[in-house]
Structure formats: structure tokens, C-alpha cells
Amino acid sequence: MPSAMKVRRVPQRTCVGCRTTGGKRDLIRVVRTPEGHVEVDTSSKANGRGAYVCARQSCWEEALTKDRLARALRISISADVRDRLRSFGEQLEPVAAENVNV
Ligand SMILES: [Zn+2]
Numbered sequence: 001m002p003s004a005m006k007v008r009r010v011p012q013r014t015c016v017g018c019r020t021t022g023g024k025r026d027l028i029r030v031v032r033t034p035e036g037h038v039e040v041d042t043s044s045k046a047n048g049r050g051a052y053v054c055a056r057q058s059c060w061e062e063a064l065t066k067d068r069l070a071r072a073l074r075i076s077i078s079a080d081v082r083d084r085l086r087s088f089g090e091q092l093e094p095v096a097a098e099n100v101n102v
């Protein structure tokens with residue numbers, strides 16, 4: 001059994017793009033702050049309602065195009081914010097680390 005299968009106590013999160021669950025480290029948290037802003041929470045410590053997206057371009061695209069992220073955060077995402085999040089997603093690897101084997 002690969003050692004990755006034995007990891008314990010890693011919270012499982014669901015990507016709003018592809019709906020795959022992954023360990024916290026494979027997913028990027030997006031948070032709706034108490035002020036109503038939507039931020040990429042690279043520290044994973046920001047307050048607010050969070051949603052998770054894989055570190056993968058296609059998932060960001062999916063999450064934004066189909067408004068899944070907006071739904072997960074229960075907020076409407078303005079065009080500005082959407083562009084910003086999309087640019088963030090575009091910096092990511094087209095395909096995430098191949099060792100992610102869910
Ligand atoms: Zn995903």
C-alpha cells in the first residue's frame with residue numbers, strides 16, 4: 001500500500017471544481033471574509049467561510065465558469081473578483097502533482 005494511503009488526520013476537503021476530495025495540502029482555500037471579500041487564502045487561516053479548489057487550472061476554470069465557487073461561498077462573485085481568481089488559477093500547473101492519487 002502506498003504510504004500516501006496511510007496518512008491520518010488530514011482533513012478531507014472537496015474541490016468545488018471537480019468534486020474530488022483531497023488532503024488539505026492539495027487544495028487551495030478560497031475564503032469569503034467577514035467583510036464580504038473573496039480572497040485566495042494561501043495561509044489557510046483566514047476567518048470566514050471557505051471553499052476549496054485543487055491546485056489545478058482546470059478546477060479553477062470549472063469553479064468560476066459554473067459559479068460553483070460562488071455557490072459554495074454563498075456569495076455572488078463580481079467580474080473583477082472572478083478575473084482575479086482566474087488569473088490565480090492560470091498561474092498554477094495545468095495538471096497538479098501527479099502523486100496525488102485519490
Ligand atoms: Zn479539483
